Amino acid sequence: MEEMVLVPLDFTRVCDSSSQMQGVLEAVRHNRPEVKIALANPIGPAVELLNILDIRLRNALSTIHATELDGLVLSVPDWGDTRGSGLIARRARQWAAHHRLPVLVAHADGSGPDVVTSIDSLRDIGRRSIAVGSLFVAPTDDYRQQAELAMSAGALAVGAPLGADPRIGELAMARYAFAAMELLDDESEAVTTSQAL
Structure with a gap:
């Protein structure tokens, strides 16, 4: 080589x-x-990833037979670089527009609001049926910790990592x-x- x-x-x-x-x-x-x-x-955070994110989240929601959502959290591993964080904010707005639901971003590394804070913020504006989409590659320790925190904070479901x-x-x-x-x-x-x- x-x-x-x-x-x-x-x-x-x-x-x-x-x-x-x-x-x-x-x-x-x-x-x-x-x-x-x-x-x-x-x-x-390429726009194509939103389609995969939707599939993973739909699978998680169908497992529990959930039919309605009124809020979404986009869980990301970290803040990323400056351009990446700007694009993540844009993807969250696009995801919100697509589903006509409020979307907040949660950062697993503490560089921004975590998943519990994001879920609580949605509850503060009256949202109750909240799901979490995960912009993780694989089920790392950080992903599992965020999923556990989300479920303990009352999320209906957490989407699987994007994977293969x-x-x-x-x-x-x-x-x-x-x-x-x-x-x-x-x-x-x-x-x-x-x-x-």
């Missing part, structure tokens, strides 16, 4: 990779110095292709420079 592209499956960042992902990149570069490595932009879905694969491939083109651009520049010498 001569080239590699790392694509962060991070739904809260758009431009800046997490420190954890930067650590992975450094470790790979250290252990495989002969391999050219590019780090793609994170997937971020072809649409996420398509988003990852798009990020991969863009980053791979940068590797090709680097090679072209190297060839042009060597020819000039």
Whole structure:
């Protein structure tokens, strides 16, 4: 293997990779110095994720035979980067408009209101049938903790993490292709420079 592209499956960042992902990149570069490595932009809160979010939440609601909702919480792992947090707020507004329900964002890392605070805020405005959609990749400890907190705060249901879905694969491939083109651009520049010498 001569080239590699790392694509962060991070739904809260758009431009800046997490420190954890930067650590992975450094470790790979250290252990495989002969391999050219590019780090793609994170997937971020792409609008396509709302469709997956709806499916996961509908499945959770159908399990308990819930028929009516009057409030939604969008649970996210963290604040993300500046552009990502702005897009998360936009996705929450789009989700609210689509369902014609109020939507509040909850942050699992304490960087903003948590899921209990968001549920309580919806109750303060008279909402009682509240469900939580989860913008998590997998059932991590943070996801499970947020789900337990939500249920103990009276949420009807919590949607499963987004998990494996072809649409996420398509988003990852798009990020991969863009980053791979940068590797090709680097090679072209190297060839042009060597020819000039």
